[in-house]
Amino acid sequence: MENDVMRASLASAEAAQNNHTPELKMSARDVRVFYGESEALHGVDLDIYANEVLAFIGPSGCGKSTFLRCLNRMNDTIDGCRVTGRIELDGEDIYDRRLDVVLLRARVGMVFQKPNPFPKSIYENIAYGPRLHGLAESRAELDEIVQRSLTRAGLWDEVKDRLDQPGTGLSGGQQQRLCIARAIAVSPEVILMDEPCSALDPIATAKVEQLITELSESYTIVIVTHNMQQAARISKRTAFFHLGNLVEVDETTKIFTTPSDSRTEDYITGRFG
Amino acid sequence: MDIQQAQPNPPAAASDKRRVRVEKSLQRRHRAERRFRFIGMSAVVFGLGMVALLFISILAKGLPAFWQATVVTEVYFDPEIIRVDPRPVAQPGESPAQLREREMAWQTQVTMVNWNRILEDSLIAHLPEAASARPRVRQLVTSGERFKLRDMVVENPGLIGQRAQLKLLADANVDVWLKGNIDRSLPDAQQQLPPEVRAWADQLYERGVIQMRFSTTLFVNPDSRGSLASAGLAGAFVGSLYMMLIVILLAVPVGVASAVYLEEFAPRNRFTDLIEVNINNLAAVPSIIFGLLGAAVFINWFGMPLSAPIVGGLVLSLMTLPTVIIATRSTLKAIPPSIRQAALGIGASKVQTILHHVLPLALPGILTGAIIGVAQAIGETAPLLLIGMSAFVAAIPGTPFDQSTALPVQIYLWQGNELRNFFEARTSAAIIVLLALMLSLNAFAIWLRKRFEKRW
Ligand SMILES: Nc1ncnc2c1ncn2[C@@H]1O[C@H](COP(=O)(O)OP(=O)(O)O)[C@@H](O)[C@H]1O
Ligand SMILES: [Mg+2]
Numbered sequence: 080m081e082n083d084v085m086r087a088s089l090a091s092a093e094a095a096q097n098n099h100t101p102e103l104k105m106s107a108r109d110v111r112v113f114y115g116e117s118e119a120l121h122g123v124d125l126d127i128y129a130n131e132v133l134a135f136i137g138p139s140g141c142g143k144s145t146f147l148r149c150l151n152r153m154n155d156t157i158d159g160c161r162v163t164g165r166i167e168l169d170g171e172d173i174y175d176r177r178l179d180v181v182l183l184r185a186r187v188g189m190v191f192q193k194p195n196p197f198p199k200s201i202y203e204n205i206a207y208g209p210r211l212h213g214l215a216e217s218r219a220e221l222d223e224i225v226q227r228s229l230t231r232a233g234l235w236d237e238v239k240d241r242l243d244q245p246g247t248g249l250s251g252g253q254q255q256r257l258c259i260a261r262a263i264a265v266s267p268e269v270i271l272m273d274e275p276c277s278a279l280d281p282i283a284t285a286k287v288e289q290l291i292t293e294l295s296e297s298y299t300i301v302i303v304t305h306n307m308q309q310a311a312r313i314s315k316r317t318a319f320f321h322l323g324n325l326v327e328v329d330e331t332t333k334i335f336t337t338p339s340d341s342r343t344e345d346y347i348t349g350r351f352g
Numbered sequence: 353m354d355i356q357q358a359q360p361n362p363p364a365a366a367s368d369k370r371r372v373r374v375e376k377s378l379q380r381r382h383r384a385e386r387r388f389r390f391i392g393m394s395a396v397v398f399g400l401g402m403v404a405l406l407f408i409s410i411l412a413k414g415l416p417a418f419w420q421a422t423v424v425t426e427v428y429f430d431p432e433i434i435r436v437d438p439r440p441v442a443q444p445g446e447s448p449a450q451l452r453e454r455e456m457a458w459q460t461q462v463t464m465v466n467w468n469r470i471l472e473d474s475l476i477a478h479l480p481e482a483a484s485a486r487p488r489v490r491q492l493v494t495s496g497e498r499f500k501l502r503d504m505v506v507e508n509p510g511l512i513g514q515r516a517q518l519k520l521l522a523d524a525n526v527d528v529w530l531k532g533n534i535d536r537s538l539p540d541a542q543q544q545l546p547p548e549v550r551a552w553a554d555q556l557y558e559r560g561v562i563q564m565r566f567s568t569t570l571f572v573n574p575d576s577r578g579s580l581a582s583a584g585l586a587g588a589f590v591g592s593l594y595m596m597l598i599v600i601l602l603a604v605p606v607g608v609a610s611a612v613y614l615e616e617f618a619p620r621n622r623f624t625d626l627i628e629v630n631i632n633n634l635a636a637v638p639s640i641i642f643g644l645l646g647a648a649v650f651i652n653w654f655g656m657p658l659s660a661p662i663v664g665g666l667v668l669s670l671m672t673l674p675t676v677i678i679a680t681r682s683t684l685k686a687i688p689p690s691i692r693q694a695a696l697g698i699g700a701s702k703v704q705t706i707l708h709h710v711l712p713l714a715l716p717g718i719l720t721g722a723i724i725g726v727a728q729a730i731g732e733t734a735p736l737l738l739i740g741m742s743a744f745v746a747a748i749p750g751t752p753f754d755q756s757t758a759l760p761v762q763i764y765l766w767q768g769n770e771l772r773n774f775f776e777a778r779t780s781a782a783i784i785v786l787l788a789l790m791l792s793l794n795a796f797a798i799w800l801r802k803r804f805e806k807r808w
Contacts (some may be wrong), residue, residue, distance in 0.1 A: 156696055158620055181699045189697035195690035197709060207708075208698040258694070265698060 101128040104269060104299045105150060105187075110164035112145050112154065119145050122164070123325045125318060127269070132295045134310035134331065135303045137320035138346065143303045146320070147271050150301065151187035152180050168269070185212050188267035192274045194254035196246035196261070201238050204246040204257055205229060208265040224264055232260035233290055252283020259290060263298070270294065272302040276309065288313050307347055311335055319343045410787070414780025420567035420581065421522035421530050423493055423556065427474045429505065431513045434470070436461050439509045462506055467498035471520070478561050479552055491549045492556070494523045496579025521569060522562055524580040524774040526553045530562065533773045544773075570781060574748050575762065580771055585782055587748045591661045591741070591756030592730050592789075598665025598752065599672055599729045604722045606669075607676025614677070615684040616706055635674035642671045643735030651739060658740035662752040667739060668729040675728065679721020683714045716801040723797035727790045733760040759786045 105127040112120040120142045127133055127150075135143040148154045149162055152173060166173050173183055185208070196204050205225045208214075215221035225242070229235040234256045238249070246257050255275055262270055272291070276284040291300055291313050304310050310317050311331055318328035319340070327340050338344045440454040468490055475489045476482050482489040497520045505511055525544040528534050530553060540547055556562040573584030618624045646667035650656045656663050687710050695705040711718075736742065742761050749756035757765065763782045769775040 151697070153693070153697060156692070181701050184697060184699040189693075191690065191693055191697070193690055195688075195694040197691065197694060198713065207695075207700075211698070211700055211704065261694075261698060 101131065103127075104129040104169065106167050107146075107149070108165045110146065110149055110162065110166060112142070112149060113161040113163075114157075115159045119323055120149075121323045125325060125328060127299060127301060129268075129299050130295060130297070131316060132291060132300045132302065132314045133328075134314035134317045135301070135320060136305070136307060136310050136317055136346070137326075139305065141320040142323045143320050144273050146325075147189075147273055147301060147303055150269070150271055151184050151189055153184075153189060155180060185265050186267055187269045187271060188262035188265065190255070190258050190262055190270065190272040190275050193278050194251060194258050196249070196254050196257050198245060198247050200243045201229075201246045201249070201257065202242040204261050205264045208261060212265055214265065228260040228264040229257075231263055231294070232256045233286065233293075234260055250283070252279050252286060255279060255283070255287055256290065259287070259294075263294070267298065269299040269301065272300065274303050274305060277305065284309075307335070319346065321346070410780050410783050413777055414782075414784045416531060417777035417781035418567055418570065419564040420569070421527040421553075421557075421562055422565040422567075423475070423520045423522050423562050424565075425474050425478065425518060425520065425561060426515055427470060427501065427518045427520075428515050429501075429511045429513060430470060430473065433473075434462075434465050434505065434512050436465065436505075436509075436512075459506060462502055465502070465505075467501045470501060471498060478556060478559070482548075482552060485548065488546060488549055489552065491523055491545060492526055492553060492562075494521045494579045494581035496576060496582045497521055519565065521567075521579075521581045522553070524771060526562070527581060528771075528773040529553055530557050530564075531777075533777070544771075570778070574746050575744060575757065575765070576746055577744060580769075580774060583766075583778065585759065585762060585785055587745055588757045588759045588762035588782075589785070590748050591664070592759045594661035594749065594752040594756070595665040595668055595758060596726055596730050598662065599669050599726050600722075602665070603669040603672040603676055603725065603729075607673050607722070607725075608680050608718055610673075611677045611680035611684065612706065612711070615681045616702070616710070631674050631677055635678060638734075639671055639732050640734040640738065642667050643738030645670070646735060646739045657753055657755070659743045659745065659755040659757075660753050661741075661749060661756050661758075663739050664736050664741055664756075664758060665752065667735045668732060671732065671735065672725040672729045675725035676722050679725065680714070680718045683717030683721065684710065686717070687713050712804075716804040719800045719804070720797045723793050723800070727793045730758070731760055731786065731790060733758075733764055736761050737764075759789070 103126055107123055107125045110120060110123045110125075111118060123142075123146055125146075135147065137143055145154070148157075149166060150173075152162075154160045154162055162174065168183070168186065171178065173187075197207065199207075202225055205228050206215075206221050209221060209224050215224055226235060226239075229238060234253060237253060238257075246254065249257060255278075259270075259275075276287050279287065288309065291302065294300060295315075302310075302314065314331045316328060317331040317334045319326045319334060319338070319342075321342050326342050327334070327338065329339070334343060335347060338347065437458060440451065440458050442451050471493055472486050472490050475492055476486075479489065500518075500520070504516075522530075526549075529536075529545060529550055534544065543550065545553070553562065569582045570584045571589075572586050573582050574587030575585075576583040614624065614627065618627075646663055650663045650666055651658060691709050691713065692705055695709045696702075700708065736758055741757055742765060743755065743757070744765070745755045745757050747754070759782065763779055763786065766775045766779040766782060
């Protein structure tokens with residue numbers, strides 16, 4: 080436990096040296112999550128830096144999704160789920176009573192494992208968030224946001240002629256990019272992605288991966304993946320979770336070449352998973 | 353396991369044996385499948401057959417009642433018989449109350465006219481030999497028709513001295529006789545009409561004076577005991593309509609709101625578990641008990657009127673509430689959680705998530721549940737008997753507070769009427785009307801579902 084903390088802070092110190100003082104975006108300290116009586120996360124400490132792509136890897140059931148959901152308080156929506164510890168966004172405690180969770184989710188967006196567009200038109204899918212948060216004052220402005228979001232998600236050319244058709248009619252990969260466009264339409268600072276490619280074919284996956292790389296210029300991205308090649312391809316840093324613990328977090332290249340924990344090594348060499 | 357299967361080239365004998373076994377088991381499986389399909393199809397055929405039988409028997413019995421023996425004859429509004437003053441008109445300096453009083457007196461005078469004699473004269477014009485049996489000839493026309501003549505004159509006193517071609521409902525017994533609903537070979541003592549009246553009816557029917565005409569009375573008249581042939585469903589229909597309205601206005605919003613609260617907002621704890629169990633129990637309570645409750649609470653405590661659709665509507669609402677709640681909850685449960693996550697993840701509040709996404713998706717299911725609940729409610733009879741809605745009411749209720757019956761109760765009342773020969777068909781006709789109402793409600797539910805259904 081203490082070891083983990085030390086390693087995490089060491090790693091972040093190292094990252095700070097390598098990257099001309101990256102800006103701290105979010106930080107978690109001693110985060111524990113309980114589902115009813117059982118503890119699913121046993122005290123996680125993690126720093127997330129602005130404009131990085133951070134990947135979470137680990138065997139299934141180790142708590143990656145659980146931790147990801149802590150970062151925008153989606154755990155609040157699960158019955159019997161309790162979170163302790165401290166998570167900060169730009170230095171503010173996001174579990175503070177005074178904090179508006181609706182605002183938090185506008186700043187920390189989320190993309191889910193299975194594409195989940197609303198059963199509405201493509202346009203409405205994108206326009207819903209901005210309208211909700213009052214981001215557009217006029218229809219023209221809203222149109223512009225829709226176009227910009229779809230363009231950034233690399234979907235504009237494919238759907239510009241059928242904005243009024245249902246988003247659920249798109250292919251799986253297009254749906255997932257629509258969901259990404261929907262998330263960026265409210266201009267979040269951080270985007271959380273929970274295995275966004277696990278339901279997609281390799282070509283659609285490649286497109287989404289490219290999109291993630293492009294988006295990292297303007298957003299901080301935290302991505303859960305069960306695919307280690309994917310983590311290696313797109314992330315700058317990687318965090319390895321095991322049985323509810325954050326085992327280690329470091330530069331992706333380091334995790335995959337010279338992990339400091341034997342459990343990490345076992346996992347990436349395929350000895351369990 | 354894997355290793356065994358991967359073994360290369362099993363001996364040929366073993367492979368043959370294996371194939372024989374597989375084929376045997378395959379045959380067994382196919383047989384089981386065919387048997388299962390056969391049982392399923394027989395069940396469907398049996399069910400459909402029963403429904404078809406029910407419909408055929410009801411239609412066969414009920415449809416003839418929509419056509420009723422009607423005397424089409426010329427009526428002379430004889431001024432010798434209709435001796436009434438001219439209709440009062442407002443005098444200068446007269447108050448409205450005084451005028452109304454004189455008007456009432458005049459109407460009483462019109463009512464006192466011997467209208468039967470006018471009817472008799474009209475019939476005797478077709479049957480000269482009946483002139484000697486005046487009171488008997490009147491048995492051809494149902495007794496309520498004299499009020500039709502009165503109403504025409506009250507409406508338009510200028511008719512006096514004129515002739516008019518009228519369609520008068522034949523007496524219920526004439527209808528029964530002409531339709532062959534009574535055995536013609538029965539001795540006179542067991543017949544409901546005297547022999548000469550039966551002969552006249554046959555004659556007039558042959559000559560086309562009595563015709564089978566579509567019976568609008570069935571739809572526009574309330575129930576009647578004095579003039580059975582003109583007994584209609586309108587009172588019961590309007591009563592049922594009022595109750596339906598009350599159920600829609602009360603049970604549907606309350607039920608949907610409770611279901612949304614229980615499903616989306618309420619914490620899961622012992623207390624809500626208890627509520628859930630009780631709602632399910634409530635759905636299983638026999639409907640007659642709701643009638644007892646209605647009689648005790650609404651009539652005894654709150655002093656609401658007996659036999660009124662308002663009380664019936666309240667009782668039926670209570671009865672429908674669990675149906676609506678259960679249907680709505682199961683629809684809400686079926687909405688994929690991914691939609692909620694999507695909305696919450698983008699920063700929608702819980703209420704926004706429900707209003708913008710969950711309810712619109714649940715709407716078709718909720719409406720279907722509500723309509724099925726309402727259809728169930730308007731077909732319900734037992735609780736209405738206990739709050740006095742089985743009383744004979746000879747008027748169409750103007751408001752939900754007036755006395756009224758309901759369609760299913762009307763069916764029950766007619767079924768028990770002594771003039772079986774006539775009311776058997778009328779009962780079936782009432783059933784057809786009730787079924788038509790239910791079927792159109794269900795069709796409406798299906799249409800709504802198709803209209804609003806979206807795939808996700
Ligand atoms: N909604 C939930 N209710 C109860 N237990 C849960 C719930 N979600 C996850 N868990 C438990 O928490 C642990 C971590 O799950 P999760 O975060 O989904 O793992 P991962 O995403 O790494 O596969 C698992 O043991 C899982 O059973
Ligand atoms: Mg997961």
